[in-house]
Structure formats: C-alpha cells, structure tokens
Amino acid sequence: xxxxxxxxxxxxxxxxxxxxxxxxxxxxxxxxxxxxxxxxxxxxxxxxxxxxxxxxxxxxxxxxxxxxxxxxxxxxxxxxxxxxxxxxxxxxxxxxxxxxxxxxxxxxxxxxxx
Amino acid sequence: xxxxxxxxxxxxxxxxxxxxxxxxxxxxxxxxxxxxxxxxxxxxxxxxxxxxxxxxxxxxxxxxxxxxxxxxxxxxxxxxxxxxxxxxxxxxxxxxxxxxxxxxxxxxxxxxxx
Numbered sequence: 525x526x527x528x529x530x531x532x533x534x535x536x537x538x539x540x541x542x543x544x545x546x547x548x549x550x551x552x553x554x555x556x557x558x559x560x561x562x563x564x565x566x567x568x569x570x571x572x573x574x575x576x577x578x579x580x581x582x583x584x585x586x587x588x589x590x591x592x593x594x595x596x597x598x599x600x601x602x603x604x605x606x607x608x609x610x611x612x613x614x615x616x617x618x619x620x621x622x623x624x625x626x627x628x629x630x631x632x633x634x635x636x637x638x
Numbered sequence: 639x640x641x642x643x644x645x646x647x648x649x650x651x652x653x654x655x656x657x658x659x660x661x662x663x664x665x666x667x668x669x670x671x672x673x674x675x676x677x678x679x680x681x682x683x684x685x686x687x688x689x690x691x692x693x694x695x696x697x698x699x700x701x702x703x704x705x706x707x708x709x710x711x712x713x714x715x716x717x718x719x720x721x722x723x724x725x726x727x728x729x730x731x732x733x734x735x736x737x738x739x740x741x742x743x744x745x746x747x748x749x750x751x752x
Contacts, residue, residue, distance in 0.1 A: 525696065530680075557738050567727065569743035576738060615681055621737040624669055625694055630680030 526551045528618050530629035537606045538637050544591075545601045545632045547616030555621030558592070558599045563613040563631070572614070575599065577621075603634075611636045644730050644744035651751055656718040659747045662711055663732030671741060672705055672715050673729040681729070687713065688735055720751045 527550045537543035549558070560572040575583045575592050582590050587607075591600045603610055616629040643662040651657050663670050672684040685695040690707045698705070702721070707713040717724055727748050731741040 525694075555737070559740060567746050569729070569731070571740045574738070574740065617741075619737045619741075623693060624688060624735060624737050625683060625686050626671060626731075626733075626741050627683050628673070628681035 525625075526553070526556075526618050526620065526627055528616055528627055528629040530616055530632050532632045533630070534633045534635070536635040536637060537603070539606055539608060541606055542602060542604045543606055543634065545603075545614050545616075545634065547599045547601070547629055549597050549599065549616075549618045551597065551618065551620075553620060553622055557619045557621065558590075559617040559619065559626075560588070560590070560599075560601045561615045561617060561628075562610075563615065564611070569615075573601065606636050608636050608638060610634060642730055642732050642742050642744035644728075644747050646747060647745060649747060649749045651720055651749070653721055653751055654719045655751075656716065657720045657724075657749060657751075659715040659728050659730075659749070661713045661715070661730030661744060663713070663730070664742055665711070666734070667732035667742070668710065668735040669733045669741075670707060670713050671729075671731040671733075672713070673731065675727040675729060675746070684715070717749075720749075722751045725750050 556577045558575045562570045573585045587604045613631045619626040645660045671686040684697045685705045687707045705715045727746045729746045731743045733741040
C-alpha cells in the first residue's frame with residue numbers, strides 16, 4: 525500500500541509570516557491525487573487544497589499553495605500571511621486513482637504565535 | 639445535507655465489552671472509509687467500502703475489529719472484546735466514487751476503554 529510521510533510532528537510560525545509543511549509519499553502508481561486537510565481543536569476535518577498528479581501547475585487557494593514535485597514524490601503546503609486561525613493539525617493525504625483508497629500521514633501540529 | 643453522521647460522539651466502556659460505532663454517509667456517496675486517529679500513529683485507514691463492498695480491510699488491527707455496510711446509508715465498526723489500547727478517535731468519511739474528489743468526514747467518536 526502507498527505510504528504518506530510527514531516528517532515534522534510540530535511547527536510554529538509567527539503571525540503574518542510564511543510557513544511550509546512537508547509531505548512525501550511512496551507510490552508506483554501514475555494516477556493519483558493529493559490533498560491537505562486541516563483539523564482544528566474542534567476535531568472537524570476540513571479540506572484545504574487538492575492537487576491532481578497529472579497537472580504540473582501547483583494548486584493555489586488564497587493564502588494556501590502547494591509545491592508539488594512529482595519526481596521527488598513531494599507535496600508541501602505553504603501558508604502565507606499566517607493567521608491565528610490557521611493553528612491546527614494538518615494532514616497530507618494520498619488518494620489512489622486505481623483502487624480509490626485514501627491514506628493520510630501522521631500529521632503536523634501548527635502553532636501560530638501572535 | 640447534514641453531512642456524515644457518526645454516533646455516539648463519545649463512548650466510555652470497560653475492557654472486554656463490545657463496542658459498536660455507527661456511521662451514516664452523505665447521500666449519493668458510494669465510497670466509505672473508517673479511520674482511527676491516535677497521537678502516535680496519526681490517521682490510520684482501517685477499512686474502506688466501494689458500493690457497500692469491503693475493498694481493503696488490511697488496516698484492521700486484529701480480528702477483534704469488524705466492519706459492515708449493509709446498505710448505502712449505514713455502516714458499523716465493531717470491536718469485540720475491547721481493550722484499553724483501542725482508545726482513540728474513530729472517524730468515518732464518505733466520498734463520491736471518484737479519486738479526484740475529497741472525502742467528507744464525520745465528527746468522530748472518541749472511544750475510551752477503561
């Protein structure tokens with residue numbers, strides 16, 4: 525099965541600064557999709573951004589953008605102009621285009637300092 | 639739509655007891671996932687269903703765990719007998735049967751086995 529690795533258990537950033545969360549994955553598939561989810565203390569899982577593996581252009585959603593390096597199997601999330609409300613657990617996810625399953629990394633806890 | 643509905647929200651049980659977690663997916667979704675979240679292991683995929691059929695249950699930790707999906711609107715995850723190490727938050731998620739679509743999560747069930 526595919527594996528997703530988030531090597532940073534915790535990260536912190538100063539309010540208004542930029543932070544990058546790392547994610548790598550292991551797969552032999554060519555058809556797949558990548559996602560970042562946010563989990564605030566409420567425990568709710570919220571989609572932040574998604575990336576199709578066949579697209580070379582990096583996805584962007586307002587202050588959130590990704591750096592997708594397909595050859596390196598890397599999918600990092602950049603948060604610009606960090607806000608206090610960005611404090612949460614962030615999970616990277618891989619979804620197979622072949623069998624449709626969806627697997628997550630262990631998560632990175634982001635703290636935003638005022 | 640009410641989203642994915644899980645019950646109960648919290649469950650405290652004694653070791654050795656049977657525990658049943660319930661999930662109602664979003665109407666029209668034909669993929670359903672069960673995850674377990676712990677501090678140590680993050681979000682682990684336990685089992686997932688496509689069109690009510692279990693596709694991959696390799697993540698189920700032991701024979702004490704079982705999951706069913708008798709119809710498109712209901713799934714259960716059962717632990718029998720429960721053990722303290724089963725204490726975790728259990729999430730159910732559903733999605734359309736397309737790999738480029740996000741999974742929508744329920745609020746989770748926090749299980750404590752004493």
